[in-house]
Amino acid sequence: MAEKSTTALETPLRDQLDRLAALPPGSFISLYLDLRPDHNGQRNHVQTFLKNSFDEQLRTMTGDTHVAFENTLERIRGYVNSTDLTATRALAMFASTTGDVFEAIPLDVPIEHPSMHLGSVPHLYPLARLNDQYPRYAALLADTNSADIYVFALGSTMRRESVTSDKMRRTRMGGWSQARYQRHADHWHKLHMKDVVDALDKVVTQERLDRIVVACDEVAKPILMEQLPKHLAEKVIDIVNVDVKSIEQxxxxxxTIDALRREDAKSDAEHVQRMLDAWRAGGLAVAGIEATIRALDMRQVEELLIAGRPDRVVGPADELIAKAQQNSARIRFIEDDSLLADVGGVGALLRFKI
Incomplete structure (x- = not known):
């Protein structure tokens, strides 16, 4: 089965996270909004959340700090009110109250818990977690006559390629025995799957993908798997049985996202156990907040393993996320709280030891 890549280089929000993690300390508002309409099709809850959050913060401020914060809030309100966000499910915003930084990131995936954060650096934990939950991957939808190859990321279709075989329809079959017809059909089905695999290989290579989910019927499955070369077969994390002709995008x-989540739950446990075993043996791993921060400062970390909820991390969760992003380390959020509970919610696999 395929493994998650241990690099931050090819993730959906790489550029945004890199920019935000590299900002020098200052005064930042980090805002995460749930834009999904309510049962009446309205989004009044968004304005209510903004007003309540803003008022709560303003009550604690005076003087120049109050003025700077209020000016930044007006800029945020202006963006939300003037931008067409009809098709957007969530919005992440980062704004400096003392500088020019203002970044809005519309998202096609939900933010379950809207929040506002004030701090000396952007609050990146929720954004990095979305980056981990909705990775870039290939989804192959195939039968014996046609196929569609999708590249999905952050709940959106980034690319689609189609492969269609009409060779069987162009061939005259009159007078053939059933056995001869079946041999002929099998031959063209294999040729079709070879075309599909070639197209898949091209997409995976060009997009630098490390995970594939296959969706096909029982007839196509053995033909496809026979044609898959080893380097592609190793990237397949699951094969789901679907009605290829009727399934909507x-x-x-x-x-396919559900298949990724099932695989992630399994591989999360394996990675945590690998980290704990290596740490206890004095190998290429650290555990706990202090040792992990030291390793990040020394640029030793290959993969940061961190609890899926920041309140389960005994220490500065945002600092860990920012340092890992700056180091191009893979960030893996562990959704099962119990796996990292004994080490304060954080650990890391290392590139090297000092």
């Missing part, structure tokens, strides 16, 4: 996205 949003249903395919859900099916």
């Amino acid at each position: 949003h249903e395919l996205l859900k099916e």
